Amino acid sequence: MTWEQRKLGSIADRVTEKNTSLAESESFTNSAEFGIISQREFFDHDITNKENIGNYYIVRPDDFVYNPRISVTAPVGPINRNKLGRNGVMSPLYTVFRPHDVSNTYLEYFFKTSRWYAFMQFNGDSGARSDRFSIGTDLFYEMPIPVPSFNEQDKIGRFFANLSDLITLHQREIKVQKRIKLWRII
Template sequence: MMVPKLRFSEFKGKWQSDLFGNVVTNKSAKYNPSTEEEDLPCLEMDSISQEDGRILHIYSAKQQASIKNRFSSGDVLFGKLRPYLRKYILAPFNGVCSSEVWVLHGLNINNKFLFHYVQTNKFIECANKSSGSKMPRADWSVVSSEMMSFPQEKEQAKIADFLSSVDEKISLLNKQYGLFCRYKKGMIQKIFSQEVRFKDDSGNEFPEWEEVELKQIAIKVNTKNRDNSVSTVLTNSATQGIVSQESYFEREIVTESNLTGYYVVRIGDFVYNPRISSTAPVGPIKMNELTQGVMSPLYTVFRFEKGLLKFYQYFLESSVWHDYMKSVANSGARHDRMNISGADFFGLPVPQPFEEEQTKIAKFLSTLDEKIAVKKAELDKLKTWKQGLLQQMFV
């Protein structure tokens, strides 16, 4: 019998406690796509975002092959596969979901209260006491055996309503952040397809863009770390850019003793992975803005000798560049297992606008990046505040 650290003043007394399995059920009816006539919205694991309860994709149940769990509007869905991903939603409609998703329904508690409870560190830690190492799954026998504390119905409702109002603010910031990101992506497309052009300070149009081969303005870097003087190991992340290997993998992959064959990468150097899939002829091309470090020789490192770095950083992230690379890889003329050879890569054409226009483009897009960063910081701060509330408002 306990009370939370943070509580609404009108409520007194201790909370009740019981086994989670006595308070919540995970039993749900099944749906077989091959025998059911009715099609329903289907949520798979990738349908649910991490940590913020949003639905990313909705599939057709009839187009799925495996047996699904049915759920009703108001049920709490929790991804039991790799529970540390924190995938949960309060179902806004009737539908079906992957068998890797628990359909939770409160027996003695409010479902909205339950929705916020499954977001607490206490519940996540319990769900992580799972079986399997490569594909860990939460174990219902473990979770259902844990004690859960909960207040009377009126206090449950008050807590749920308050935290739902916080969620609404998070949702609004998420939408604003998404709009900024989409606007930037659209402007990059328009700028590098030259649908949008900038003018000089006098209002005059800049000269037409020239086109040069990449090798005319950039060089391949193959300086090896022969004396082991550089020890920071970097890696190339499609979403995070150039990051330290230790922070990305949360462990050390290589040691200083075997860094002699690695390439030294300076700040301002660009890196890509030429070993590619059928959907991307070349991996993400990112500029190192972090620190001087070393990267595996599996990566290709190059350095611009002419042009504005920020301009080419944005260009190499644009769909204009990637769409052209796909067309080259698919053409067959310069194509081997969907890879582009080093010689072909450095022979690819890149734009070379007048330097003043490069500067204006880079400044414009950098301003958008700053606005996106501010909005992201606001969002992260609100999410952190909510996490603090969760830990203090639940026992």
């Protein structure tokens, strides 16, 4: 079956729901290395407080977040999925979107590739701050996404999720082996 080229805006809705009622109190951040994580875990404390999160976006489970912060591992900024299983809030400096008509797992692993970098680099820039990438919101949602049938999306997503789990398992095993060797030396 052929793959379609779809615009991000045709498979995802921009999240603009603000935390005006202060119903959510946990602030999230989007790290290139760790994905979406609680600020308490990432920074060892909250950067925000109840008084300054009313303008923040509410992020729900499986929402995706684009962080314009440039790093070595994310040259145009990372896009990650909220896999924490709970709501939180995200600074309005981030772009939050909610996919539909596409596998979340497939989309998650697409954004772990560099396939979308060329679009971003052609249409945006690092602007005045060299640590931030800048692209207009409307243009961001024009990003082309290759979309196979839902059945293929599911298979691709499960393949990469299983591969990721296997890599994690082997990394843990290596750490255990190193600890065992260290204890033998001591």
